[in-house]
């Protein structure tokens with residue numbers, strides 16, 4: 495009962511409830527200030543406050559409950575001050591459900607060859623205009639608090655691959671120190687989040703409600719209404735800050751990173767530093783090993799992964815949240831995920847193929863358009879090709895996760911309420 499304790503009352507950020515287990519896999523509900531999220535959840539990536547080629551009302555109809563924003567990109571353009579003055583990222587982009595922002599660290603490390611890393615933070619050049627910027631744990635928190643996502647991430651160093659053990663340890667130790675600094679700054683400034691102030695509208699009163707006429711979806715039709723009704727936002731809601739486990743491909747360092755990050759203490763934990771060029775099998779091994787050392791009652795977020803097969807696999811292994819640019823990026827390149835495998839729509843074999851993209855798919859694209867038309871749009875370099883392809887691929891990912899949740903829940907019923 496958080497209301498019995500004023501300190502806890504002010505600390506309301508997220509609530510995580512596991513409803514069914516099947517082996518290591520679990521289904522649950524993550525109650526965040528702006529939405530209730532069914533887990534395991536896939537989070538589409540909205541890099542600069544936009545999931546490329548897909549509008550916010552379409553994302554709602556696809557059943558997206560949480561999306562990811564990239565702090566690095568938003569910090570550079572339009573800039574923190576603009577987003578903060580516009581009431582935070584939710585209000586600015588007209589998105590009333592949940593958002594998670596990354597810390598900016600990953601992009602600083604992956605997009606900048608001229609970066610300079612010190613204990614204090616990272617100096618880097620903007621990929622837009624070459625201007626010099628500095629991100630530290632404190633600055634990354636300040637930016638993420640100003641953007642106002644429901645869930646924000648500690649500032650970490652994403653270690654390159656491959657890296658030797660000495661380098662991995664040094665990097666992991668710095669990430670731990672940065673995690674402690676992130677938490678300290680966050681605790682001192684979390685009341686500054688834009689929507690903590692009563693002057694701004696709660697999501698239910700934002701314009702452009704929508705979302706109740708969700709498409710397709712084989713089950714769970716009431717999810718959307720529940721999403722807005724049961725979110726946690728009050729004038730005393732705060733964001734939730736997640737810690738990030740690093741340690742590269744070294745099992746012992748992964749274990750140590752997990753335990754020491756848990757000692758600092760966060761309401762959720764992410765597995766970072768994967769999908770950086772290592773073999774897929776190694777990713778799976780490190781994820782499985784790291785999960786064993788994370789608390790089972792807290793949400794676990796695997797960052798930047800993966801293909802439809804991989805997100806299903808990791809969900810069954812006990813991951814609760816995932817994000818990846820793959821469905822939208824692949825769509826823009828004409829690569830489409832279907833129940834019959836991958837299709838490269840640009841191929842000449844589809845020129846006069848009147849069938850649907852995926853006969854098993856109930857998305858609005860497959861219901862209405864032929865492969866021949868989608869192939870034509872792509873070949874003609876029409877903007878609509880990117881829109882339609884992105885909607886189908888996102889639907890495929892959301893549907894994949896929905897099916898995994900159903901399977902885990904069904905298995906869990908057979909085996910009883912507890913694992």
Ligand SMILES: [Zn+2]
Pocket residue numbers: 851852855856857858859860861886889
């Ligand atoms: Zn489809």
